[in-house]
Amino acid sequence: MSKIAFTGGGTVGHVSVNLSLIPTALAKGHEAFYIGSQKGIEREMIESQLPEIKYHVISSGKLRRYLSFDNFKDIFKVLKGIIDARRVLKKEKPDLLFSKGGFVSVPVVIAARSLKIPTIIHESDLTPGLANKIALKFAKKIYTTFEDTLNYLPKDKADFVGATVREDLKSGNKSRGYQLTQFSSDKKVLLVMGGSLGSKKLNDTIRGNLDALLKTYQIIHLTGKGLLDEKYINRPGYIQFEFVKDDLTDLLAITDTVVSRSGSNAIYEFLTLRIPMLLIPLGLEQSRGDQIDNAKNFASKDFGRYILEDELSENQLAEQLADIEHNRSDIIDKMKTYKESYTKEDLFDKIVTDAEA
The missing domain is CATH 3.40.50.2000 (Glycogen Phosphorylase B;)
Structure with missing residues (x-):
């Protein structure tokens, strides 16, 4: 050996x-x-x-x-x-x-x-x-x-x-996911994750558009360390976590759509689970542009959509999420063509x- x-x-x-x-x-x-x-x-x-x-x-x-x-x-x-x-x-x-x-x-x-x-x-x-x-x-x-x-x-x-x-990726427990969030199974779930450090702009955009988003989704918001907002703690249909480790697979099990950074490990996990994704890659001021390349590549394969962070707005967010919902079945069909x-x-x-x- x-x-x-x-x-x-x-x-x-x-x-x-x-x-x-x-x-x-x-x-x-x-x-x-x-x-x-x-x-x-x-x-x-x-x-x-x-x-x-x-x-x-x-x-x-x-x-x-x-x-x-x-x-x-x-x-x-x-x-x-x-x-x-x-x-x-x-x-x-x-x-x-x-x-x-x-x-x-x-x-x-x-x-x-x-x-x-x-x-x-x-x-x-x-x-x-x-x-x-x-x-x-x-x-x-x-x-x-x-x-x-x-x-x-x-x-x-x-x-x-x-x-x-990860081996445990597909073993998430839906019942546990609904228990953790107190969400209902009869309404779509949107998972928002801005990376381990979070994204103030993404967080602000989600919260600024919360009323409109809650008409379509229940929202799990992984804000990043120190970025919880107490004003929204008791908002029905909206739950915040700074980050989640052991329970993430259970939350993914109830997720219908994800808004996320576009690190390769995360987006391939969403692809494996066939969760349509709206990607907000790190900008050039924070990275060498690798997440932008990743997001464009996935969008070109119709696995999801992306918005550059400096172009992110409440209107853009709403439009791209609406586009994902309109094309959900086609996006999932494209995802099914991916073989590990x-x-x-x-x-x-x-x-x-x-x-x-």
């Missing part, structure tokens, strides 16, 4: 696939450990959800696409990160490295190459991120969630594997096989 190093961090999306694959590796008799940053979200997620996994901390800088003096300073952080990662890898002696991306992964991938440890990397978004573009030079293979991503990558290194969604590519077991076996090739 093999020992496998996992890395990736900076966002939930850069950790979630690892969270799925690590238990699979353990169940198949392999050993696993994680390399990440001191304060990144990856440490919080791994240590809280997989406490049995050894977590190694390395130094990491931030990769920026703009000119900044911090870029110069972070060169030294990355160099230290390579040294840190080499020390960990030499001690643990893994047979392969699986990298999910994010800036913390770059020094790990470089260190693995220097020690002749084969590396497989994974790209969730439609267009490759800067970290994975750099890491690809040192890796054997890159896997993609979107088939169209292959157009941006060298053919001899890239494989389309599709999305790997690899199970997590299949993907894990492919990682091991490709690393050994």
Whole structure:
């Protein structure tokens, strides 16, 4: 059996696939450990959800696409990160490295190459991120969630594997969902989620249009941390949560339509559950534009609709939701044409096989 190093961090999306694959590796008799940053979200997620996994901390800088003096300073952080990662890898002696991306992964991938440890990397978004573009030079293979991503990558290194969604996704309990919300089963449910940090503009737009929306929907609003509004606590048909973890599958089980950011993991979950979606991608001032690309790709396949955040208004929201309701059956029919590519077991076996090739 093999020992496998996992890395990736900076966002939930850069950790979630690892969270799925690590238990699979353990169940198949392999050993696993994680390399990440001191304060990144990856440490919080791994240590809280997989406490049995050894977590190694390395130094990491931030990769920026703009000119900044911090870029110069972070060169030294990355160099230290390579040294840190080499020390960990030499001690643990893994047979392969699986990298999910994010800036913390770059020094790990470089260190693995220097020690002749084969590396497989994974790209969730439609267009490759800067970290994975750099890491690809040192890796054997890159896997993609979107088939169209292959157009941006060298053919001899890239494989389309599709999305790997959580096993519990389809096991949501509708009765539990209605119990949590005190909603009725005879009226549609709209789920609104603006990401882990929430979106003030999306929250304000939903609340500003609440009277009109409640004529059609009961609304579950995941506001983001610290963004609950007490004025609406007792509003019939409208319930707020800062965030939901264990109960999310039950809430998804009663959801008819979702308004969401367009991170690839989330939108593939909605696609798998065949929930029509209105996507509000992060804007260019907050990201490199990957969520915009994801949203446009899904809209082009008629899996849903999207509104750019700087164009979001109460009227646009109402119009796009009305369009989704008018075309609901067609959207769901299009969603049914999507076939899941690899199970997590299949993907894990492919990682091991490709690393050994």
